[in-house]
Amino acid sequence: MSAPILSVRDLGKRFGSMxxxxxxxVSVPAQQTVGVIGSNGAGKTxxxxxxxxxLRPTTGTVHFEERDITGLPSRRITAMGISRSFQVAQIFPSLTVFENTCAAAAIGRAPNNFMGHVLTxxxxxxxxxxxxxxxxxxxxxxxxxxxxxTLPQGVRKLLDIGMAVAGSPRLLLLDEPTSGVSIEEKFKLMQVVMSALRNRKITVLFVExxxxxxxxxxxxxxxxxxGTVIADGTPAATLADARVQALISGPKVKGAVTHV
Known part of the structure; x- marks a missing residue:
């Protein structure tokens, strides 16, 4: 069996006494799509x-492609092949969509140092x-x-995620990709996103x-x-877990959408 692309062990974070x-x-194999759920303050972010x-962990380790990246600066981790998008789209509002993607592509190709970014x-x-x-x-x-x-919210999200992909990451972490998107748009948006990420063979963790x-x-x-993982499995198994239903999702509704 091949080594996982991401492996975290005994990971913990304290802020003073909290x-x-x-x-x-958790171990994640390459090209898997993992949903991360939990109420506000559960530890997802x-x-x-x-x-x-x-954030630098207080305890534990993080390995990416068998390399220990625990506590490394975010810029260095990004350069190694891990990218992310945020709940609020991180885009350049005064630039066009094309200029935003050009900038992201240039930054993604730049050497991992200050002058490299400036001169690219x-x-x-x-x-x-x-x-x-x-x-x-x-x-x-x-x-x-x-x-x-001037973009609609759903398009802003697609642009933001597209910019996160510009550096050709192998692992992408999405923070609430459908936040602020209308009910009518959210399934189409996720279909576009997941199709694009499968096309690039990117491993995905998404908070939702x-x-x-x-x-x-x-x-x-x-x-x-x-602050910890209470269930880990297929969507059907995790969402049917009694603790998950009691603490996070509520009882499963009959006729709910099935995984595709």
Whole structure:
């Protein structure tokens, strides 16, 4: 069996006397899509932040492709092949959609140092080609000349995730990708996102509160409560778990959407 792309062991985080995460041990194989659920304050974002270097763990280790990345700076971790998107889209509002993707592609190709980022041209042949590919892959090419500030929320999300993919990560962490998106748009948005990420063969962990989205698009679900994982399995198994229903999701509704 091949080594997991991500392996965390006994991971924990304290802020003074407050325990934000504890005893998290998880291994994720390459190209798996993992949903991460839990109520507010359950430890989901702390878990993501420790993997991506935005928080240094108090205890435990994080390995990516068998390399120990525990506590490394976020910029270095990104350069190694882990990217993320945030709940609020991180885009350049005064630039067009095409200019945003060009900038992300250029930054993704830049050497991992300050001068490398400064001196990398934003419109090299390579960054333009990557930007064009991302516009098509995320189905936002028709918005290419629109200022990012004028985009509908769903398109802003697609642009943000597309920009996170520009550096060719092997692991992508999404923080509530459907947050703020209308009920009518959210399934289409996730279908576009997951199709694009499968195309790039990217391993995905996505934090999500919408159980229908989790059930439909995740292959595996991690359920967090009180800073640790209380269930880990297929969507059907995790969402049927008595503790998960009591503490996170509520009783499963008959006729709920099945995984596709």
């Amino acid at each position: 325990i934000a995460a504890r005893d998290i041990t 702390t878990f993501i932040n420790m993997i991506t270097g935005h 041209p934003l419109r090299s042949r390579e960054s333009i080609e990557e930007a064009e590919t991302l516009l098509e892959l995320f189905e936002i090419a028709r918005y290419r000349n629109r200022l990012a500030a 509160h919408d159980m229908e989205i989790v059930e439909r698009f995740a292959e595996r679900v991690l359920a967090f409560y009180d």
